[in-house]
Amino acid sequence: MKATWILPDGREITAEVKEGLNLMEAAVANNIPNVIGECGGNLSCATCHVYVSDDWSDRTGPAGDFEDPMLDVAEAERRPTSRLSCQLKMSPALDGIVLIVPQP
């Protein structure tokens, strides 16, 4: 399965992501800049914040109850498609997902 990250400078990086891996782990494994994952996916850092591209936001759905308040403290501005990528697990439904990396 694949995921693509669009960087603030417009570059796109596409990588293979195994089913079940979360998209913060996948970003770190592929050296995606500005996706840090400081807390290791425990919903306590918001350094894995990304914007889900409009075409995909229906499939990821909204942020969960614990994720939602963390998005308010993310460094980059919150948008309607903001998600913490540690909470997005690769699955057949998300194969091909496109994520936009916020400006640092």
Ligand code: FES
């Ligand atoms: S990695 Fe810390 S909230 Fe996602």
